[in-house]
Each structure stands twice: as C-alpha cells, then as structure tokens.
Amino acid sequence: MVTDELDDRKKRILKAVIDDYIENREPVGSRTISKRSDMSFSPATIRNEMADLEEMGYLTQPHTSAGRIPSEKGYRYYVDQLLDLKERIGFEPTAEELSDVKLRVQREIGEMSDRIRVASELVSRLTDYTSIAISGSADGSLRIKALQIVPVEPGKALAVIVLEGDSVKNSVIQLDKSIGPETLMKISAQCSMLFAGHRVEEISLNMIESVSEASGVPRALVMPVVDGIFDCIRKAESPGVHTEGAARFLAHPEFSDVEKAKGILELLNREDLMADLITECSGSDGLVIRIGSENKIEGLNECSVVTATYSVNGVKLGTIGVLGPTRMDYPRVVAALEYVRRRLTGENELAAPPELPQITEMSEVKDGRGNS
C-alpha cells in the first residue's frame, strides 16, 4: 500500500490539481499550481509532471489548450491515498450551521428512522449536497419488539408493530363487524406471543393456523388480522427512503443544464433506485465512496456517492448517503457523515479520539494542507 507508482512530487501535484478543481471547477493549469505557496517548481516542470499524470490516466484534458481535470482514476487515488482526513476529522459545525437541527437530533427520542431522517437533513445542510436516508434494513433482519391489534370501530382495527430501532409500522384492518374488542384482544395477545422477539424474515403466513387454534377463533375471522400484520411486515421490509435537499443539486454548475438536472431529479424520486444505490454500498459498517461510473445507475455517471451505515449492537438501523457531483468536497462530506455518525450512535464527540473511517489508509503525505 505504501509502494505505488507515484513519487512524492507527483502526489503533491495531483492533490493540488484535484483540490483546486474541487474548489473552482475549472481546468487547472500549470501556472496556477506553481503559484501555490507550497509548490516550489516552475510552471514548465509542473507541465511535465502533469503530462506524465495524464499519460498514467490520473488527469485528462478537456481540450488541447486547457488545463487538466481529474479523471475518475484520479479521484479514486485522491480519496484512497491523498485525502488527509485529519484535516477535517475534528470538524465541528458552527452553531449557525447547525441551527435548530442539532437540538432536534439530540432531543429526539422517538423512532430511529426519524432520527436518521433528521440527521440526513443535517448532513445535507452541512455539505450543501443532496442527502439520502434509508432507515430499516432491506433484509428482514430486524426483530419485532411489540405487536398489538387496536380496535378502532366496529369492523375496523389497527395492527401496530414496533421494531428494533423503535420504528413503528401500522396497517388499517377491515374485518367482520361481528368481531368484538374482546375477541380482538385475544387474537392480539396470541399474535404478540407468537411473533414478538422474532425477526421480520422469520414470520410466515402459515402461522395463521396457530393463531386460530390457540385463540379459539375461527380461521376466517383471524385471517384479515394476520393479513394486516403481514402488511405491517411488508412495510417493515421495504426500507424507508427519504431524500433531502434535492434542490441543492441545482446549485452546482455541472447541473446548470436543465435537462441534466431534470434527469437527476427524476432519479432522486425513484425510491427503488435510490434504495439500491445506497444499500449496495452499505455492506461494510464504515464509510464507502463510489466515484462516477463506479455506481451502477445510469445517469449518475457524473455523480459520486458517499455513504455511512449506522448500527447499534450489530444491527444495521440505517444508512445516510450523500449524492453530489464527482467534483465534490470529499473531505467535508466525510467529516459531516462522521460527525453525524457519532451523534447517532451516541458517542460523545469529545471522548475517545475518533477512529478514522475505514475507507482509507493514509499514505505518508504530510504536507497536504487544505486550501482556503
């Protein structure tokens, strides 16, 4: 991991180019790099190095007489090897940046899914990119903590289940008017006994028999109730997708073309695609970065995705992703997600020295200091 094909000077130049490009979104020329205070070579030297970097595939040129811009390979090397996460890992949002959201995250004691949604809003604001939150796990690995049937009116009841992470699902049940509240209570108690404590994926339809037998209520009457419970379970299995700050996409000049912007916004509305996009990355527990065409969704080739998955006691409770242009401020995004991770998992940000997220093992570049 330490030995790679770039010598120290090339690394510094590559990092300088990418930093500059991320900031200004303009092809960066040799002169610009040369003028940086930490760069003591003439434009001509830089030019030679940049030509090399282009040949190696880290940089490209939009046209002959323009500066260089990073290629996907360049970005990948940047986030893997050059990104000085320590630059930003101590990142603490200002009071202004947090505004009321901080309080809401802290004081929120409700469902985990709510907290993740609120956190996603925070991330979007901190980074100025679009953020996508997924709560619950797509596989049915969450356990059911509680289950109850609530009588509403004759012929109508409500099935309620509470899952790990305190997320709540409910479903309105239409049933025979002859079923009284007492019968419902009996069924409810039976279902609760049978289902509570089990994982969502373990529940199967033939449990209807057991409920019917144990409660002494005819199968036909129990049916709609179990149906309602299954409806809840279906809802629990389809992860909640929440998109925050879609409008921020329009702020970035790479999407000033309305057609492009429209395409992106339409994709953002496709909950299924977004769920896939984010879930695909959530295998590991840490941060994952997908650059440009590394993510499989067509139309997102000019975008990067950074995701962070949050688990408590080994149970995945949600994932927050940031979606932005390939030319995104990776350090800031990583820092924001890391900050939020500490909040969500209850770690005090002042306690232990924060672990570096797994995406990267730092090479020994020491002098990469962020500009601005």
Next chain:
Amino acid sequence: MVTDELDDRKKRILKAVIDDYIENREPVGSRTISKRSDMSFSPATIRNEMADLEEMGYLTQPHTSAGRIPSEKGYRYYVDQLLDLKERIGFEPTAEELSDVKLRVQREIGEMSDRIRVASELVSRLTDYTSIAISGSADGSLRIKALQIVPVEPGKALAVIVLEGDSVKNSVIQLDKSIGPETLMKISAQCSMLFAGHRVEEISLNMIESVSEASGVPRALVMPVVDGIFDCIRKAESPGVHTEGAARFLAHPEFSDVEKAKGILELLNREDLMADLITECSGSDGLVIRIGSENKIEGLNECSVVTATYSVNGVKLGTIGVLGPTRMDYPRVVAALEYVRRRLTGENELAAPPELPQITEMSEVKDGRGNS
C-alpha cells in the same frame, strides 16, 4: 355575470390567444389567430381588437414588435368566463396514463392520508405538473376514533391514536421502568375513555389529573404517557404535506433558468409554506384557482395553483393542489382534479352527471372548441 365589458368577438379572440399561448408558450400574433378555422377576420381586424384587449389589460406585449401574451387579468377572465369546462369534464384517463396507480387508488383501503397521497401522484402524472397533497385538517377538527398505549419493553411504550379518515399517529414514550404492562393497560383504558370521540382541539393538558385519579396511578407516572398522547395530537394538528413530481417543474421552459428552478424547488421543500399555500385555498369545498400573484408566496408569482378539497360527511380530510406555471393547461388540471375527487369520495364516475365545480359559471360562449 352575463353582461361584461367584452363583446363576443373580443371574447373569442381572447380565448384563442390564451389557448394558443398555453399550447405554444410563444407570443401570439394576429396572423396566427386569423388563420384559425373558426376565425373569419383578417389579421388587421384582429390587430385592432388585440390592441383594444391590451388597453383593457387582458393582454400584454413583451416588446413592441412581438405578439401578445395574456396578463393575469386575462387568465382570470379566461378561467372565470371562457373556460369551457365541458370540453374536458368527461375526461377519462387512458389506461396507459393510469398505469398501476388507478388500481392502487381503488384497492387502497388504508389511511385516507395514504389515498390522498396516491391520488396526488396520479394528478401529477395526469397533468404533468407538480402536485401537493395535504392530509388532515390544519385546525384540530378531526375526532379521535381510538387511542391505545402499547407496551414495548420495560421503560418504553408507544402511544397510538386513530383519527377520522383513519389516519394514524404514534409516538414513542420513555417511562419509568417500574411501570408494568398492567398499569399501562389501566392508563390506556382511562385515556381512551376520556379522549376517544373528542375532537383533537378539545383535548387539554389538565386531563392528566382526571387520568391519574381515575386510574389510581400517581400523577408523575401518568405524566409521560399523557405527554406521548399529546405528541400524537401535535402531529395530528400539523397537516401532512406531500409533494409529488417536483422534477416536472423543470420540464416547463419558463423554468429553464436554473436559478428560477432552484428557487421554486426550495419553496416546494418548505412544508410550512406549501401547507399555507394549499390550506389558504381550501376554504370552499370545490375547486379554487389562484393565478400568479393572487397567491401570496413571493417567488410563486409566475405560478398558478389549482386546489381541490375533499370532504366526507362534512369533515375535511385533505386537499390536493396542482402547482404549475401561470401558463398552465387549466382545463386539463381541473378535469384531473375532478376525476380524482370522484374517485376519492367514492362517487362512480358513470353515475350522476358530474356537477360542474363551483369556480365558474359558464358564459354563453358555445363555440370555443379546444384546439388539438
């Protein structure tokens, strides 16, 4: 209402101009109007009439040598007097337009708020404009149909309330670990007796005393539970706002300026503003049209809003609004909302001849036939 300042020819010309402008979004000239099959005057005559209409404030000219475009006054006259709603009122979406959504609306037996949301999606697709759905009424006029406290785990419970329209609100409660399920049941039963059947607005905090007394549980222990119920009620009072098809805004050329589009999208994300916007119009039970600056939100001056409010047995359950450019296809939007109204309120669209929505009393223009 029959006598107004425009003679028949002026009306026809005005309608023709607006119809054409709605379709092509280009200033329409006298020649264009003159060429229409139902218009038997020379361009010069039309020009004179158009000059009159401009003087009266119904039309404007972007610049000296361009055609005319409708002013807000012109649109207002159009929707009030010229719109031949019968053109479209028999509107029935094609199978393709409905796709799977129709089925979902029909078969949906769950919460009213879900059905309104789904209907809103349908409206957005049918019209190709952005649609905003509000479920529940902003005032607390809905009654509580059922209420229950569900024990989740030691120290944690869930408050659930079901409102008219079957919308469900819940809130996780943190409570003293010493409270067992039986105590909770007692409190739950008491709360249910006290609150069920009442309007949300009637519930007040001092009911905590009654609950405490009647259940024989100390005030301090009852407190968090009642708090949870109040949390539900708070949620019930703030109407659920759901925006659908925001990306469709970008399809309309008047928003091809990214700055404008961004402004609009940001407004769309402001749930409070959208709630106001839609609620403001929902006084009456029928359709309401707000043109351009008639709606008070700054930044929506170039937009129009059409809303339809849905009530069952006199209880307002939700409102669906369509937000689009001032130059919107009013007949289509009105027809789509009307179609959905019939669906949501359970009317069979083939039964009674559909009532015309209240917005308009037709003037006796008979020959206005839509083009294309």
Next chain:
DNA sequence: GTTAGCACTCGGCGTCGAAGAGTGCTAACA
C-alpha cells in the same frame, strides 16, 4: 366596419475577430 399595403421595430442567430489562457517543445542553465 373591414381589409390591404407598407414602413418600422426589435429579438434571434450566425459570422468574425480579438483576447486570453494554457500547452508542448526547444534550448539554455546549474
């Protein structure tokens, strides 16, 4: 009251050329 004709206005669009930024190459230098 309606229409044909005509001069006039004004935005849209393509062309052209200057300006500027950046490159690659060569030759000189340490």
Next chain:
DNA sequence: TGTTAGCACTCTTCGACGCCGAGTGCTAAC
C-alpha cells in the same frame, strides 16, 4: 540530468456586427 525560460501554437470565450423574419401600427381604399 533535472529544471527553467522562451516561444509558437491551439483552442475557447466573448463582444460586435449585420441580416432575417415576425409582428406591429397606421393609412387609405373598399
């Protein structure tokens, strides 16, 4: 051998210019 100054070349950006067409208002004739 690595670095740097100089220079010719390339390519985009941007404003100026001018033509074209659509549409108007006015006048005069029907």
